[in-house]
Amino acid sequence: MNKQMNIAIDGPAGAGKSTVAKLVAEQLSFLYIDTGAMYRALTYAALKEGVELTNGQALNHLLNGLTITLQHEKSGVSVLLNDEDVTEVIRNKDVTANVSLVSSHESVRLEMVERQRTLADKGHAVLDGRDIGTFVLPDAKLKVFLTASVEERARRRYEEHQAKGIVSDLEQLKNDIAKRDELDSTREFAPLKQAADAIVIDTTTLSIPEVADSIIELAKERAI
Ligand code: CDP
Ligand code: CDP
Secondary structure, three states: OOOOOOEEEEOOOOOOHHHHHHHHHHHHOOEEEEHHHHHHHHHHHHHHHOOOOOOHHHHHHHHHOOOEEEEEEOOEEEEEEOOEEOOOHHHOHHHHHHHHHHOOOHHHHHHHHHHHHHHOOOOOEEEEEOOHHHHHOOOOOEEEEEEOOHHHHHHHHHHHHHHHOOOOOHHHHHHHHHHHHHHHHHOOOOOOOOOOOOEEEEOOOOOHHHHHHHHHHHHHHOOO
């Protein structure tokens, strides 16, 4: 299999990357690789172990001792950190507030990117993240950059929280998202950036199936 036969989906928080990537992967029988979950798993481990989050070397040392598995099951994808199921806990407020700092370190990213390329090596995978089209898979046959207004992205997160019974404040969510986007876009190494050859889809007024269908159509056009 050719590793160019992969689909890269990048964009800011709440643009719909993971929901849409999962759907596209399901419909094309591709493997779904949530690269954000890997950075979140490391952040969770670092907070638990009390590792200084500004210390890239210490984080990388911690990462080298960790196995992060994206386990595909009928019900969805579970994230395992060594043997611990961290699928839910890596979405908590603490991890979300610190993940951009952890993922800003070059040494951490290089190790993660190596793991991600290995996972995508057989081709026929959909990867979502921030640097997939620009750095992880620069030769991917299809690159999509999903975006939406920050108001809409905050509203989506708010609804997600409401559905889960998590108390949250819309304005606060908007500020948190904007802050994370700013950190992700301005970091020195492999920042969040649209690849020159990416197709941009503004999802602000689009439904999930509409976005997924557009990507599947593009994949078919490119004979992926
Ligand atoms: O789902 P959400 O957009 O909230 O975030 P995520 O995809 O789970 O990613 C969490 C964080 O991990 C991002 O804010 C980035 O700081 C980092 N990340 C990254 O740097 N590179 C990636 N390829 C994926 C995520
Ligand atoms: O992965 P990312 O942070 O880019 O976004 P997500 O977690 O896939 O989507 C955030 C929320 O927006 C989810 O609750 C989706 O169901 C919702 N969504 C939506 O309402 N409309 C879209 N076109 C895409 C996502």
